[in-house]
Amino acid sequence: MKRFALYAASAAIAFTSTAAQADEGMWTFDGFPTERMEETYGWAPDQAWLDRVQAAAVRLTGGCSASFVSGSGLILTNHHCIASCLFDNSSDTMDYLDAGFVAQNREEELKCPGQQAEVVTSIADVTEEVKTSFAGLDGEALTKARDAKIAELESAGCPDTDTTRCQVVTLFGGGQYKLYTYRKYSDIRLAWAPEDRASTFGGDPDNFNFPRYSLDASFLRAYENGQPVATPQHLQWNPRAPEEGEVTFVVGNPGSTSRLYTQSQLAFEREVRLPVTLTTLSELRGRLITAMDESPEKERQGLDTLNGVENGLKVYIGRTKALNDPDFTAQLAEAEAELRQRSAGNAEIGDPWSAVDEATAAYRALYLPYRFLSPSGDLFGYASTLVYAAQEREKPNGERLPGYTDSALPLTEKRLLDERPVYPWLDELMMGWSLSKAREYLGVDDADSRLLLGQESPEALAERLVEGTQLADPAVRKALWDGGLAAIEASDDPMIRYALRLADRQRALRDAVNESYSGPLAIAGGKLADARFAAYGDSLYPDATFTLRISYGQVKGWEERGQQVPILTTMGGTFERATGAPPFDVAEAFAANQADIDPDIAFDFVTTNDIIGGNSGSPVIDRAGTVIGAAFDGNIHSLGGNYGYDGTLNRTVAVSTDAVQEALETIYPAPALAEELAGE
Template sequence: MKLRSALIAGVSLVSASFAATSAQADEGMWTFDAFPTERMTKDYGWAPDQVWLDKVQAAAVRLTGGCSASFVSPDGLILTNHHCISTCLFDNSTSENDLLEKGFIAASRADEKECPGQQAEVVTSISDVTSDVKASFAGMTGEALTMARNAKIAEIESANCNDLATERCQVVSLYGGGEYKLYKYRKYSDVRIAWAPEDRARKFGGDPDNFNFPRYSMDASFLRAYENGKPVSTPSHLEWNPRAPEEGEITFVVGNPGSTSRLYTQSRLAFNREVQVPILLATVSEFRGRLINEMSQSAEKTREGKDTLDQIENSLKVFIGWSRALNDAGFMGRLAAQEADLRAQVAGNAEIGDPWSDIDAAVAGLRNVYLSNRYDTPSGDLFGYANSLVTAAIEREKPNAERLPGYTNSALPLLEKNITDAKPIYPWLEEMWLEWSLSKAREYLGVGDPQSQLLLGKESPEALAERLVTETKLADPEVRKALWEGGMEAIEASDDPLIQYALRLEPLQRQNQKWIDENYSAPLSIANGKLADARFAAYGDSVYPDATFTLRISYGQVKGWEERGQDVPYRTLMGGTYDRATGYEPFDLPSAFAAHKGHFDADATYNFVSTNDIIGGNSGSPVIDRDGTVIGTAFDGNIHSIGGNYGYDGTMNRSVSVSTEAIQVALETLYPAPNLVKELQGG
């Protein structure tokens, strides 16, 4: 809910396709049930065996906030990024005790603080359900296809997860519909923060350094998973290895990359370039300006808005990177050539036919309805609560197989947790989200558009946002819990203005979703299945599925690159922080660094880069060496990696990680946590 629906709505309406040619060099976000052992052995003379892979899979963690992590002790200790848990710190902060600003060190396990809405998940099995899912919609088209597929997925998920308190089942579409896999997870719904450095240490360099290198960032934190009030037992965990990485050594990044578009067909890339990304750049840039202006009004608003500003600025930089890649003639030319090669290899194959033309037609239709779909759901946490409560109440009255995705039995426990967990709400920020999204809807749809009139009635965006936020009671988690438990009867009886507003918009949202299901999702399901067949026929099993926020493993090596004729080194040293500091934000020295200068090894490796193929969602992924020990946690990519959404360039794309050597220094000296040091050492 933190990324607010209207910010990223429509960026990826369906699952992506996958690489048109066989993966080269260190490219690839591979599933654990299809690791390219032969290919890696050819590249590096060695590859991990199944025992190695099984152990790593059992230690890898998915965080439902959109990040990755790993168990690093037998008592449920989880290593991840600071920016992955900044919202947890933010939600546990007050004006008198700003944990995000000063950091947090739990004196004991009893002091570890719960993270609202957070859940940790570990894959326990992956099984192929392609034949069952595809058989469910064989011969169908349009909305009937989508409904039949969704019903079969709901059936499979329900049949395979009986204990919804500890298990989660998720059927995932891979290769754009070429395969369907059932991922079964062991989940932990009680996740608490154990250690985090001050925000300045993580954000040193700020937005100017974001997606750049050299970096000097302590973007690392520790969580702990609990169950029944006690830390969980995690015998399958990674060994903590606080050493410096060596240039050229093999590294693995294991995590849950969010979403990639390798390779969309040319018409889908054109839609991104000409429609989606320009709107994102324009509207999100405006919101950033509004937010910065409002935060400047008081110290309290500065504190309350900074977590949102971090997310906005990170998203904006991603959108800028997408735009750069989509408008790079050379890069786009290579993608076009790859598509042409594939088409040539399967030309004349009657079973495959011409799926490209089918996708072209679906995208052409989407262009006509995109704005309506994008602007049918206003932004903000409060409206998000209302919208989820209304939709859940409607869907829960239906049989499980007939519900919308996201509202089936397997999905409801996490949805309930997100709705009912207590977290702070800031009315001024909620008004800003609502006002901005409503004003953009009116701007792009037009004042006379029926949807604009439905959204606003006779009110202005400003007046409507103020009224809804001022009069709603949904900031109270007990009110939300009562509405959840009361179901449709409680929703219909509610006089809460946000609930009534969500009820007003729900038919529009359902109508728009129906159009997408019938005219876009269904045709693409069939066409992408044929594209998958084409690619398998042309390139065999040397292709990997696009990212879907499911567990993947990439391999590569610690290695710098060349930038404008200059060698970029593979690492930075902790002492370099002092040289880079200017005394002015965002290069002002973290307080712990200032206080402990000369008290730690300045030559300790701080951040390092590797050729591992990663994307958003990999944040917090462990960086693992050949021996299966963790030597870092990935937190970013360089600026070239943003174009990795559409394709990988091994000469330039780099992942950026914090070394365990640096984290150990922080745990021992900068932000001392002797209990964690002992735990990581096996004591």
């Protein structure tokens, strides 16, 4: 039977005992629970320790976390976080993803398209200003006023958008609004990456499992003006094995959690979103697997997409299991009942649960068109961004959609214009698949189906658009971006015409969602947060939002079907687990250097830190503040962590610095990097 504590309940427990769930929490840096950690571990970091770590913590806009580990802009992250960079730099004659990459000198380091590194420099509370902006409003009027205020705050906070980025973050579903300011680095290059198989040994079957034998690590470097940036505030590299029971911190950007969802939101997940997602994504997986089987080129070209699909699918399968586990969901229901009971009679809180019920019911009716009216595929994505950017830039900053405000445009533009390969067969497959699923779920005779397809079949439409568009060429995208609305409206590119055809309806659906769902939720979320603060005090952590968090915990195994799972694996274990059949074939350089690899070196290890997707690449930091690993996964139980943390079972999986050091010295030698890490 699974056990876990909810956010709210655990907070309550934490103040009365050294609870089993003491390691739960993805804490903001301005809300670290010092007292709570001291009660559990007899020690907690001081403000100077936290400041040092925050200054070295990196967010990668590709969706990962990382850390500076040298004074010259060197960044430690996961291999799977930079796989797209290797992929984008590859061609049918040079497959960096398969072969790995070691820059012999800095000049060789490879630019990573679309990638940007960001370090938090300040956090300011803007709750009052944002809440005041929409006081007395509801629905779409509320979201418009709120978004305008957010755009204004972001724009005012970061006048220099070349080196800074400002972002207002909504915490506790609307309970708090914080302005995060980042120092940003938009020229990110790849310095070192092992072979893909060294990182993905065990492949999808071993993903989210442990024991594990994965060298899921790599090094990037931040550049500015063609030079590596100086990063005096970096973490100290500490190549050593983890010790059982030692305190660990994971510092990174958990992508999102849904631990504050009400019962009706959870029901929507279980009854609607997850079944649709499992079904459609599984079909995409099948389409990709067979298509990639057609040739080595397609195998290479599709791999990055397939990895993403399979990873996502495993996550959604895990969430489905969690929400179909009666013990798990009973605890979620109990926690809500307790909060309701503690809030009873508080007139200021009222009944936000019913408001969420109503909003969620309205969202159910909008969900399928809202989901399916945006076809998949890079080329459609380019077209859609170009169309929206052209339309939105015509408006004052405060009236634009969130992705197109002054503070958001630079990254949108970078992602659009950076050169990346496009594979037409893959774009056709993605687009054809998503259009056929749209027709399936909306129905043949639905007006949105007809808008999407006209008289064409999904496959024929995808083929016509992909084969006819010029948007694979960055110069074409640049000309359309620079040409603005006039260029877009004059374009006869079929993908642009198609994106234009959908845009009005997409906007109407977004407005409808804001009116009946997002607007009401902004109010209800604020009241639910107030209820929690009133019931459990203010030392709480908000749901994850892909912003900087710190989690504390310890190196610790768990019990699986009566067996104790050890805290770590060793590099020698790789060779014992190998069968020779993919994905259980050892990487070439591992096989070639087997005699020289110390079999006893710690490879991967587990900790009790509370993490989720987006935390990938986060440094695992010891009490001394040195980095001893890079988190790259959770165990299978952690997949339920989207809804609630179970300290007895949920584990972070990390690759040890010891293993990375061994790889730098013996398997994928990079003596200059090793010296740099040693601070020599």
